[in-house]
Structures are given as structure tokens and as C-alpha cells.
Amino acid sequence: MRSLFFIVARSLRQHLLSTIITVISAGLASGLVMSVFTVSEQSRTAFTGGDIGYDAVLGAKGSQLQLVLNTVFHLETSPGNIPWSLYQEVKGRGDVRYAIPYALGDNLYGYRIVGTTREIFDVFEFQNGEKFRFQGDGQPFDEGFQEAVLGSVVAEKLGLKRGDTFRPYHGLQYMPGSAPHQELYKITGVLKPTNTANDGVIWIPIEGIFRMDGHKLAGGTEEVERGASIPDEWKEVSAVMLKYSSPIRGKFMQDEIRRGDSATLAWPIASVLGTFFLKIGWITKVLLYVAYLVVVVAGFGLLASIYNTMNERRREFAILRALGARKQTVFSAIVLEASSIALLGSLVGYAVYGGVLLGSAMIIREQTGVVLDVTSIHPSLLWTPLGMVVVGALAGVIPAIKAYSTDVARTLA
Amino acid sequence: MPLLELRDVRRAFRSPDGNDQLIVDVPSFEVDAGQQVAIAGTSGSGKTTFLNIIAGLLAPTSGEVVWDGEVVSSLGEAKRDAWRARELGYVFQTFNLLGGYTALENVTLGMMFGPGPDREFATSLLERLGLADRLGHRPAQLSIGQQQRVALARALANRPRLVLADEPTGNLDPRFALEALGLLRELCREQGAALICVSHDPRVLDDFGDPVDFAALNRAMAQEPQGS
Numbered sequence: 001m002r003s004l005f006f007i008v009a010r011s012l013r014q015h016l017l018s019t020i021i022t023v024i025s026a027g028l029a030s031g032l033v034m035s036v037f038t039v040s041e042q043s044r045t046a047f048t049g050g051d052i053g054y055d056a057v058l059g060a061k062g063s064q065l066q067l068v069l070n071t072v073f074h075l076e077t078s079p080g081n082i083p084w085s086l087y088q089e090v091k092g093r094g095d096v097r098y099a100i101p102y103a104l105g106d107n108l109y110g111y112r113i114v115g116t117t118r119e120i121f122d123v124f125e126f127q128n129g130e131k132f133r134f135q136g137d138g139q140p141f142d143e144g145f146q147e148a149v150l151g152s153v154v155a156e157k158l159g160l161k162r163g164d165t166f167r168p169y170h171g172l173q174y175m176p177g178s179a180p181h182q183e184l185y186k187i188t189g190v191l192k193p194t195n196t197a198n199d200g201v202i203w204i205p206i207e208g209i210f211r212m213d214g215h216k217l218a219g220g221t222e223e224v225e226r227g228a229s230i231p232d233e234w235k236e237v238s239a240v241m242l243k244y245s246s247p248i249r250g251k252f253m254q255d256e257i258r259r260g261d262s263a264t265l266a267w268p269i270a271s272v273l274g275t276f277f278l279k280i281g282w283i284t285k286v287l288l289y290v291a292y293l294v295v296v297v298a299g300f301g302l303l304a305s306i307y308n309t310m311n312e313r314r315r316e317f318a319i320l321r322a323l324g325a326r327k328q329t330v331f332s333a334i335v336l337e338a339s340s341i342a343l344l345g346s347l348v349g350y351a352v353y354g355g356v357l358l359g360s361a362m363i364i365r366e367q368t369g370v371v372l373d374v375t376s377i378h379p380s381l382l383w384t385p386l387g388m389v390v391v392g393a394l395a396g397v398i399p400a401i402k403a404y405s406t407d408v409a410r411t412l413a
Numbered sequence: 414m415p416l417l418e419l420r421d422v423r424r425a426f427r428s429p430d431g432n433d434q435l436i437v438d439v440p441s442f443e444v445d446a447g448q449q450v451a452i453a454g455t456s457g458s459g460k461t462t463f464l465n466i467i468a469g470l471l472a473p474t475s476g477e478v479v480w481d482g483e484v485v486s487s488l489g490e491a492k493r494d495a496w497r498a499r500e501l502g503y504v505f506q507t508f509n510l511l512g513g514y515t516a517l518e519n520v521t522l523g524m525m526f527g528p529g530p531d532r533e534f535a536t537s538l539l540e541r542l543g544l545a546d547r548l549g550h551r552p553a554q555l556s557i558g559q560q561q562r563v564a565l566a567r568a569l570a571n572r573p574r575l576v577l578a579d580e581p582t583g584n585l586d587p588r589f590a591l592e593a594l595g596l597l598r599e600l601c602r603e604q605g606a607a608l609i610c611v612s613h614d615p616r617v618l619d620d621f622g623d624p625v626d627f628a629a630l631n632r633a634m635a636q637e638p639q640g641s
Contacts, residue, residue: 005527006518014513319509322470323567324498326491326527407466412509 007320007333008340015309019341022298022305024088026345029298031352033291037380038353039360040284042372046364047073048273052196053125054100056250058082058090058257059239064266065276071102071239072269076113077172078104082263090242095249097220097282101237105169106181111154113168113202118143124241126194127261135344138162138189142230143205150183151199153369155190162187168204178206182213197369248390268343285348295343295391298345303395310402317403318411327404334400335393342392346385353381414482415443416607417467417575422476422486423633426464435618436462437473438633446574448556449598453618454627458634460611463627464577467609468501469493476509498526502606504597505582508560512551516549520570527571537594538566542596558589565593569600582617594620600610 012019052072059067060080067078081152090097101121103115121132121140134140134149141147160166164187167180185204188233193199209215210230216223217234224230244250250267259267317330361372419442425433425641436459440516444450454460466469467478469485474529478486485496510519520535538546542562561581568576582590594610594617603610610617611627628634 002530003522008521010513011513012519144591222458274614315509316511316513319511320522321494322468322497322503322505324494326494326526328491329526367531409462410469412505413461413468 003325004329004333004336007329008337011313011333011337012340015305018305019344022302022341023344023348025301026298026342026392027348027352029291029294030295030346030349030384031087031356033288033384033387034349034353034378035356035360036284036287036291037384038376038378041289041371042357042361042374042376043360043364043379044277045370045376046370046372048270048277051129052269054243054252055129055247056242056243056244056269057239057264058086058099058242058263058265061262061264064264064272067239067264067266068269068272069210070104071241073370074114074201074369075197078238079264081236081238082240084232084237086263087237087240088232089238090253093253095245097243097245098241100124100241101206101208101238101245102174102241103236104238104369106170106212107172108154108166108168108202109158109173110174111151111158111200111202112172113148113204113209115204115206115241117206120203121149125243126196126198130194131197132194133192134189135192135388136162136176136190138191141188141205143207145205146183146208147205148186149187149203150187150190151194151198151201151203151369152191152196153366154202155187156397160187160190162189168212170212183211195365195371196367200369206237209361219413251277293309293386298388299391299395302341302392303398305341306334306396306399310399311333314406314411317406318408321406321408322412329336330406331400331404334403335396338396338399339389339393342388342395343385345392346388350381350384415479416446416448416481417444417465418442418479419507420477420479422466422472422473422478425474427586435633437631439463439476439630440632442630444607447602447605448534449601449621450610451568451621451624452609452611452616452627453613453619453624454611454631455613460627461579464503464579464609468503468505468576468577469497483619492596493555494526495573498523498571499528500574501570502576504564504568504571504576504578504581506583507563508552510560510563512552515549515551516544516555516566518558518603519552519563520566520605523567531570535570535593538570538600541600542566554586558585558593561585561593562596565566565597569604571608572604573606574587575607575609576583578608578612580612581610582612587616590614591616591620598614 057067057071060082062079066076066079070078082144090096098119100119101116106113118140139148154279155161165184167184169178169180211224212215217236222234254265254267257263320330357374361374365371422437422439422599423435424437425435428434452460466473473486475528477484485493503563517535520539521532524530542564542565544559547555547559552615578597582594585593612618
């Protein structure tokens with residue numbers, strides 16, 4: 001056994017360049033497989049498994065998924081608006097713990113501005129038992145003023161702090177060169193990081209959205225005069241975030257909403273997202289097939305790398321045999337060498353995996369605010385390296401058979 | 414009882430025209446323990462095939478190779494490998510050192526298949542052969558004469574009872590040829606190993622004094638010109 005490891009170690013050293021290249025190739029393959037498994041699993045868990053602080057989203061008639069993406073992850077556009085009266089109706093229900101309005105229409109350099117009420121700071125829990133907390137001596141906005149509260153990512157990326165002012169831009173996407181609204185908003189506070197999509201949001205009083213220069217209410221027909229009061233029938237909201245006294249109450253409300261034709265209730269939110277991930281599951285499958293293919297390619301690369309050296313090494317094997325090495329020793333040395341390369345590749349694979357996971361986590365956080373749990377251990381971290389070693393051993397079999405059948409006397413002649 | 418005995422050993426190879434061509438046909442050959450034998454033969458006379466049969470690297474087509482009273486030519490391949498590693502040392506004409514290994518590693522590697530690596534003994538052998546400052550050098554970093562001495566050390570590292578030397582001075586400068594041969598013979602004597610040295614170099618044959626004529630030993634040579 002000792003001779004086997006000695007022969008393998010020397011061979012790896014002797015063919016150092018091809019060893020390094022093959023190890024890197026195996027590492028990329030192994031890292032890719034582990035990354036695809038972990039990132040897809042972590043994404044699914046992060047998007048569907050987390051407590052988001054409310055049970056349902058009420059919005060305009062349309063797709064439940066669009067409503068959820070729009071309100072929970074602040075992605076996509078709103079499917080439309082619902083009348084203020086509907087918001088007030090659900091808010092007044094006995095089975096609703098809180099109903100917080102969510103009105104859209106503006107952005108600040110691409111960061112979404114959401115009009116809402118102070119309840120977002122007073123009663124809203126972005127996670128079970130966790131309310132928004134302010135950095136330093138930040139304060140919630142006053143609903144009667146043009147004030148804003150920034151999520152931590154917005155403040156960090158735009159370099160804004162409490163006391164600074166800004167002018168919102170119209171629409172959910174920032175169009176370079178476009179003119180901002182006239183209204184000047186003063187920042188009253190920056191929230192502490194929540195590691196949720198809320199970190200990328202700017203919260204302002206809902207009146208601010210209604211009164212923003214150029215915004216039309218009542219189905220896009222009325223514009224509010226400066227200083228005038230706004231009739232409730234003009235007001236609209238993009239969505240309402242609902243927390244029930246008991247989550248099952250959502251079932252009853254959903255039945256009621258379905259009987260009407262003006263709104264949609266996305267409930268339960270995890271189920272809506274689960275269906276979404278089920279629908280896009282094929283993407284993960286395709287990525288996995290690609291990753292498996294890369295493993296196969298790496299296996300063939302390993303085979304080619306060893307096989308190509310066989311002609312020069314045949315004499316070496318014949319010498320070993322002449323020195324008393326058994327055929328099985330020579331065979332095992334080749335298979336062990338291929339397995340060792342695969343094993344070393346798997347170690348490199350962990351580095352690749354770490355890089356891809358951290359990169360993905362950063363991008364996902366940047367784009368959605370959702371934070372992946374990078375410390376979570378997926379079973380693929382164990383079986384991928386094992387599988388890689390098996391692939392390596394299999395790749396070594398053909399060259400090993402060639403070495404095994406070397407005619408010693410003829411080769412040394 | 415002789416250490417090594419060949420009884421009616423024949424070895425034929427299939428030629429390209431499909432006929433069996435007899436290369437070695439030795440009715441009888443014996444070597445006693447510690448005996449040093451030189452075999453004289455021209456190139457292509459089948460000497461290397463003869464040595465390969467003794468070493469168990471080639472199985473005879475017929476006949477027996479008997480080692481210390483035991484027929485080793487009929488042993489299974491694995492047992493023959495183990496026997497070779499334990500009992501024989503082989504010095505090749507082209508040395509056949511392993512390029513990726515240092516001088517010391519080349520010597521200890523052979524020990525791994527036999528009694529086990531003995532780094533101290535391997536080092537002492539190389540020092541004895543004047544390579545104390547070349548232990549970590551690879552073959553490409555050694556002169557031809559130094560490579561030859563590493564090959565000698567490797568052949569003797571397992572303290573074999575028989576050393577086979579195939580044209581051991583064939584690649585050496587004449588100045589070093591006899592020196593290398595002298596070292597080989599001296600070390601064999603010290604270790605009590607028998608030595609079979611095949612060569613067509615008259616200086617080698619003269620050194621032994623009474624070489625065996627391979628043409629007389631190998632009846633196959635009387636039939637037709639042979640290749641080795």
C-alpha cells in the first residue's frame with residue numbers, strides 16, 4: 001500500500017502541469033454541482049420559507065404571484081390599484097390584526113418609493129416578533145409632512161443619511177436624464193438592516209404618493225390641487241398587507257374576494273411562491289444537467305490527461321514490474337492516481353463553491369434584498385466530492401487496463 | 414543443490430509470417446549460490462530473452478526454471494513477481510531508471526516490492542558507489558556513469574541472491590566500464606549474491622576469465638539467425 005501511494009505521489013509530481021490543469025477542471029465541475037444544488041435550495045428556502053410578517057396581500061384583479069412579488073419582494077410592477085374603500089373595509093374586519101396600505105408610483109435612482117402609513121413602523125413585523133428599528137436617532141416619518149424613511153441598502157448605496165433631502169423620480173424604473181418631481185423629501189431615519197427585501201425600499205407617507213406632482217387619482221382622472229383635501233373615493237392603493245388574527249382566516253376572505261370581481265387575495269403567500277418555484281423548477285433541472293455534463297467532461301478530461309501520458313509511462317510501468325511490482329499494483333496505482341486528482345479537484349471545488357455561493361448571495365441580496373444562509377450545509381457538499389472521486393476512479397480504469405496489460409519484456413527490450 | 418537451474422528451457426515467438434520461431438533452447442544451465450558467471454554472446458543472440466526467462470518476466474514455452482529446488486517458472490504471475498522482488502536484482506543495459514524519481518527514490522522503490530524500504534541501507538549503497546552528494550538528483554541530472562551506479566545500487570538494494578546484468582557496461586565510457594563492473598562484482602561478493610553477466614564486451618569477459626559461450630549454450634542459435 002505504501003508503494004502505491006509513493007508511486008502515485010511521484011507520478012502527480014512528475015506530471016505536475018497536467019495534474020494542476022485536471023485538478024482545476026475537476027474542481028470547477030465539482031464546485032458547479034455543489035453550487036447549483038445549494039443556491040437553488042437556499043433560494044427556494046429563502047423565498048418561500050421565511051416569515052414575512054403578514055399572511056396575505058390584497059391587490060387588483062390579476063396574478064397572485066405578481067401581487068406577492070410586488071409587495072413582498074418589491075419586484076415587478078403592480079397589477080393595478082384597488083379602491084381606498086376596500087382597504088378600509090378589510091382594515092375594519094374583526095379577524096384582521098393589521099392592514100397596511102402599499103402605494104407605488106415613484107423611485108429614487110431605481111430604489112422603489114412606497115407610500116404607506118406609520119403602522120409600518122408601529123405594528124408591522126418583518127419577521128416574527130421583529131419590528132423595524134432605526135439606526136442612530138432616526139424617527140418614523142410624520143404622515144402630514146414630506147418625510148421619508150430609508151431601508152439600509154438604499155442609504156448605503158446612495159450615501160444618504162438622516163436629515164438629507166431628495167426629490168423622487170416618476171415610475172418604478174429610473175430613467176437617466178428624466179426630471180424629478182417638484183416635491184422635496186426629508187429623511188427622518190434610516191432603518192437597521194433586516195436582511196429582507198425591505199432594505200431596498202424608501203417609505204413615505206401614503207398622502208405623499210397621492211399628492212405627488214403629476215400623479216392622477218380616481219382611475220387616472222383626477223389630480224389633487226396643492227393644499228386641497230382628497231376625497232376618499234379618489235384614493236387608491238396598489239396593495240394591502242394583511243395580518244390575520246389567525247392565518248386560516250385568509251381562507252374565508254379569499255372565498256369572499258373570489259366571489260367579487262375587483263380584487264385578488266394572494267394567500268397563503270408561501271404557497272403562491274412555492275407554486276412559482278415549482279413552475280420554474282425546470283431551470284434548476286437544466287442547470288443541474290449542465291453541471292452533470294461538466295462533471296462528465298471533467299471525467300473525460302481526466303481520462304485523456306492520464307491516457308495521453310500512457311505511452312511515455314508504459315516503460316515506467318514495465319520497470320516497476322521488472323522490480324517486482326504486481327500487475328494489480330500498477331493497475332491500482334493508475335486508478336488511485338485518477339481518484340486522487342478527482343479528490344484534489346473536489347477540494348478545489350469547495351473553493352469554487354464558496355466563491356459561487358457568496359457571489360450568488362450578494363447578487364440575490366442586491367437584486368431582491370433576500371439573504372441566503374451561506375452557512376447552511378447541503379447534502380451535495382458530501383456526495384458531490386464522493387461522486388467526483390468515483391468518476392475519477394472510473395476515468396482511470398481504461399488507462400489502468402492499458403498499464404495492466406503492458407508486455408514487460410517487450411517494452412524493456 | 415544449485416541456486417538456479419534451467420531444464421530444457423525453450424522459448425519461441427510467433428513471427429509475422431505466422432510461424433513459431435525458436436529463440437532460446439537451453440537444455441541445461443546451472444548457477445551456484447555466490448557464483449559469478451559471464452555469458453558471451455553477440456547482439457541479437459537471444460541473451461536478453463534468456464535473462465528475462467530466468468527473471469520470470471517471460472514464461473518459457475517449455476522446460477523449467479528451478480530456484481533453490483522449487484520450480485518457479487510454473488508459479489502464478491503474482492507469486493513470480495514476489496519471488497523476483499525478493500530474490501533477484503536486475504541491471505539493464507539502458508539502466509531503466511525512473512525519470513521522475515531521485516537517485517535515492519529509484520533505489521528505495523525497488524525495496525518496496527521486496528522486503529520493504531530501508532532508506533538507511535539504500536543511502537549507504539549509494540554512498541558506497543560514490544553518490545553521496547547525488548541522492549536527491551534525478552537521472553537527467555546525473556552523468557551516464559552515475560546513472561549506471563544508481564542502477565547497480567537498485568539491483569542490490571533488496572540483498573538479492575542472484576543479480577542479472579544485461580550488458581552492464583554497454584552504455585559506458587571505456588574508462589568507467591571496468592570500474593563499474595568491478596563495483597558490481599565486489600558488491601555481489603560482499604552480499605553473497607550470485608551474478609550472471611551477459612556481454613559481448615571482451616574487457617568484461619576477460620575480467621571474468623572463463624565466460625560461457627551463449628552460442629554453445631543456446632541450441633536455437635545453431636538452427637538459424639535469431640533476434641533477441
